[in-house]
Amino acid sequence: MTREEILKDLQTRFKRDIVDLFDKSPKRVYVEIKPESLVPVATHIFRDLKARFNIASAVDVRTHFEILYHFSIEDINLLVSLRVKLDRKRPSIDSLAPVFKGANWIEREMHEIMGIDFKGHPDLRRLLLPDEWPQDVYPLRADYTEWDKNAIRDRGV
């Protein structure tokens, strides 16, 4: 399929799920979708369009959280970024890890640094932060403040 056919197909297939489609440049498309539609849209792009999942990136924009799921469709040199906006009070979204294993680690990372809950993730243990890191402190949130790190400093010295 060509680039135009893919975009047209996405728009008709997921008419109710797509909030906004921003055609930035020949190589980049940003598609905003409803959070509850993530799994069907991502599954379609990954399985049927044979895209590769690059990574997801979470951003705290103070009013809400944004997660961008980047997929590249290599045959036509197109990077599709799915954008979802999450409520800041209880950020939660369905996990993509059951669909493809490549999403496992990045969801663990976003879970610990942004405090986003991924429903249905098989293994939401901490990936990068130390065990002594307090619960409910998320380092890449915009309102992050420093906490007493002596707990780590005193360990094993």
Add this chain to the structure above:
Amino acid sequence: MPKTVIPIGPFHPLQEEPEYFTLTVDGETVVDIDVAVGYNHRGIEKLSEMKTFDQSTFVIERICGICSTSHPFAYTQAVEDIIPVEVPERAKYIRTIIAEGERIHSHLLWLGLAGHFLGYNTVYMWVWKLREEICDVMEILSGNRQNYAMFKPGGVRRDLKAEDIPLALKKIDSIVPTLNRLKKAILDDPVLHARLKGIGVLTKEEAIDYCALGPTSRASGVAKDVRKNAPYAAYDRVDWNMIVTENGDVFDKAVVRILEVFESVKIMKECLRKLPSGEIDLNLKNIPPGEGIGAHEAPRGETFHYVRSDGTNRPVRHKVRAPTFMNLPTYKATVIGETISDASIILAAIDPCYCCTERIAVRTPEGKKLFNGNDLIGLSQMKTELLKKRMGLP
């Protein structure tokens, strides 16, 4: 038979970088494996948000000591994608030359280490001696053996001098006969065939499922390479081949890397010969609000940077995705079911780079730091005192 748990790490004489593997074995067979990472946190994503777009390039360059160009390459492309803008032709060629030189020495470094892991130290010594030549070429071209500091958003920081190019070309040519002998010695060695063929197999389906990258996926028959699929810099202006093999075992991963070195030599030489004249820098001043994505095929696979700007001179969010982040989880598919003696080379076969994978811990501009240099020296002195006392030394 009761199962045994073998912990490896986080600090272990055989590991170059801290990581903690837990191998559950039944007899000699690995039945389960888990890895804990996070011992290398430097908080670079957060740090990058506190620097200007230009300063960030230097921070990003220090994510990885081996592939120091791969992150700035992706980052500068992400910043240029925000505007969007194309860099001058000469800058494209210079970027390609630096990136390929880095690929050559990075692949040779892995090859040496792989030999070392297998107890084949002749390969280790031989390859690393060869790698010196490429580091010298990089010094001739950029002034540095590592951390070339050539990249900046909008172009390159320094130009290549015309009088250096013949010398660099001569030096690159001088490694080719040794490379050929090395290729023959490694690929035709019956011991290595017996040791590496058929172990740690990552099938094509698994490689796609785990979204594996770079040589790890290309050895499994996934023909994906950012340089070919989404050409950037000068990669579509020179003639080169993507190396893909089918078996997915450790041997094939070695084959892909060795053959890629030859392709990189080809690209580097052609770029040096065809280097166009002209500007090398766009002198970007303001980065408008928006978001940009940059990807570069680093030696270990695609590095992926997402940068968001709000119109100030600093990025508001900078996401760094290193290739090992996607390649490391494939251990679940490759190590389980193999013997414990093969586990080390299978884990090494993805060419893991942990300092790239971990960057999240935090420093705030006004808050206190976790440890500074003096703290560390103090801790070290305390430990020396403690040891002296324990051993009864004056």
